[in-house]
Amino acid sequence: xxxxxxxxxxxxxxxxxxxxxxxxxxxxxxxxxxxxxxxxxxxxxxxxxxxxxxxxxxxxxxxxxxxxxxxxxxxxxxxxxxxxxxxxxxxxxxxxxxxxxxxxxxxxxxxxxxxxxxxxxxxxxxxxxxxxxxxxxxxxxxxxx
Amino acid sequence: xxxxxxxxxxxxxxxxxxxxxxxxxxxxxxxxxxxxxxxxxxxxxxxxxxxxxxxxxxxxxxxxxxxxxxxxxxxxxxxxxxxxxxxxxxxxxxxxxxxxxxxxxxxxxxxxxxxxxxxxxxxxxxxxxxxxxxxxxxxxxxxxx
DNA sequence: GATAAAGTATGATAAATATCATATTTCGGA
DNA sequence: TCCGAAATATGATATTTATCATACTTTATC
Numbered sequence: 148x149x150x151x152x153x154x155x156x157x158x159x160x161x162x163x164x165x166x167x168x169x170x171x172x173x174x175x176x177x178x179x180x181x182x183x184x185x186x187x188x189x190x191x192x193x194x195x196x197x198x199x200x201x202x203x204x205x206x207x208x209x210x211x212x213x214x215x216x217x218x219x220x221x222x223x224x225x226x227x228x229x230x231x232x233x234x235x236x237x238x239x240x241x242x243x244x245x246x247x248x249x250x251x252x253x254x255x256x257x258x259x260x261x262x263x264x265x266x267x268x269x270x271x272x273x274x275x276x277x278x279x280x281x282x283x284x285x286x287x288x289x290x291x292x
Numbered sequence: 293x294x295x296x297x298x299x300x301x302x303x304x305x306x307x308x309x310x311x312x313x314x315x316x317x318x319x320x321x322x323x324x325x326x327x328x329x330x331x332x333x334x335x336x337x338x339x340x341x342x343x344x345x346x347x348x349x350x351x352x353x354x355x356x357x358x359x360x361x362x363x364x365x366x367x368x369x370x371x372x373x374x375x376x377x378x379x380x381x382x383x384x385x386x387x388x389x390x391x392x393x394x395x396x397x398x399x400x401x402x403x404x405x406x407x408x409x410x411x412x413x414x415x416x417x418x419x420x421x422x423x424x425x426x427x428x429x430x431x432x433x434x435x436x437x
Numbered sequence: 438g439a440t441a442a443a444g445t446a447t448g449a450t451a452a453a454t455a456t457c458a459t460a461t462t463t464c465g466g467a
Numbered sequence: 468t469c470c471g472a473a474a475t476a477t478g479a480t481a482t483t484t485a486t487c488a489t490a491c492t493t494t495a496t497c
Contacts, residue, residue: 148293148380148407151455154387161398174473187457194475207464208472223399235293242299245435253306253422253431254368261410262293268403277398286398290390296485319443332487339445352494353442 153230155184156192158288160202160226163214164278165288172211182288192230199229219275227269236266298375300329301337303433305347305371308359309423317356327433337375344374364420372414381411 149157162182167173175193179186193212196202201221204212227236239246239255240262246252280286294302307327312318320338324331338357342349346366349357372381384391384400385407391397425431 149385151387154385158386158388176473185456188455190474191456191476197474204474205464206462206472206474207466209465210463210473212474240294240299241303241433242296243303243433243435246432250436251431252433253426255431256425257417257422258410258413261406261413264406265403265410268406272402277402280401281398286396286400287391288386288388288397290388291395317443321443330486333485335444336486342444349444350494351442351444351492352496354495355443355493357444 148236149227150231150235152192153227155182155189156196156226156230157223158182159184159189159193160196160214160274161278161281162288163202163212164219164274165281167211167213169213169215172205172209172213174211178212195229196226201226201229214274219278220273222270223272223274223277224266224269226274236269293381294372295376295380297337298372300327300334301341301371301375302368303327304329304334304338305341305359305419306423306426307433308347308357309364309419310426312356312358314358314360317350317354317358319356323357340374341371346371346374359419364423365418367415368417368419368422369411369414371419381414 159178159182162178163173173181175186175190178184178193179189182189193202193204197204197212200218202212202218203215204210239252240258241252241254243252246255248255277286281288304323304327307323308318318326320331320335323329323338324334327334338347338349341347342357345363347357347363348360349355384397385403386397386399388397391400393400422431426433
């Protein structure tokens with residue numbers, strides 16, 4: 148449903164949410180090792196997110212990526228928007244341009260309630276919200292070792 | 293959410309459901325024209341579906357693609373399975389292998405109810421079900437001309 | 438049975454996505 | 468103030484997905 152890029156990006160950002168703040172930062176290298184995401188690819192994704200102010204970064208020694216309080220309050224969907232754009236999740240399931248309640252595609256009335264609930268959740272939940280379970284050990288980012 | 297291929301395939305099959313039966317068949321060429329799906333690409337998709345008995349075909353003059361009663365009773369999801377496989381829709385939103393209720397990813401509990409409802413609908417509704425609205429003019433496969 | 442009209446099989450090309458590599462910029466600390 | 472550690476920018480390669488093309492097989496009809 149999400150692109151690989153979004154999956155990687157979201158995983159990395161949730162990791163940052165659980166393990167960084169203004170004083171504790173993480174380098175791409177370490178993030179890559181912890182999340183099993185290819186380093187160079189991850190670097191590119193993080194750069195995109197940083198450019199759009201979804202995450203924070205400082206260069207130089209002792210630098211790295213991290214999340215501010217502001218970053219944490221962004222909805223999960225804002226990250227997906229930056230990486231995948233809005234089209235992928237929001238356009239008609241059949242790809243029909245002019246699909247709406249007045250002129251619905253055959254799937255419209257049947258699947259849209261569920262899909263809208265799915266999207267609604269992504270738009271409502273923030274990065275910080277999701278990281279809470281991670282921090283207290285009731286959710287996980289990697290398979291059991 | 294669906295691949296382009298699945299979107300095309302589903303659109304074409306719903307068109308077949310509304311316009312064909314054992315006696316009224318449609319050639320790829322006409323299907324392509326009616327649905328605005330590239331002809332050669334559509335041909336390949338229909339071949340896949342035919343090979344997996346999702347749709348029916350007869351060769352030679354007067355031949356073409358069509359849906360039997362049996363074809364109509366297949367759930368929409370069976371078509372998606374053939375084209376996209378099951379992975380795309382059913383695997384963890386974050387792509388984590390071992391993600392389940394006991395060891396959930398951070399999104400699991402929040403988005404899975406909605407996603408399961410979405411998938412459930414695709415598995416419950418049949419091609420025939422969806423074609424009914426099309427036939428009586430209360431749903432549409434193309435944008436207004 | 439010859440012919441032409443259809444689907445079938447297979448492979449080639451194009452575009453998008455995922456992945457890798459490398460040079461540049463910024464900045465902390467000796 | 469200079470060195471190295473980090474992100475940043477840019478571009479190259481590989482893989483997947485979408486698209487096109489073409490030769491082959493089956494079958495209705497004359």
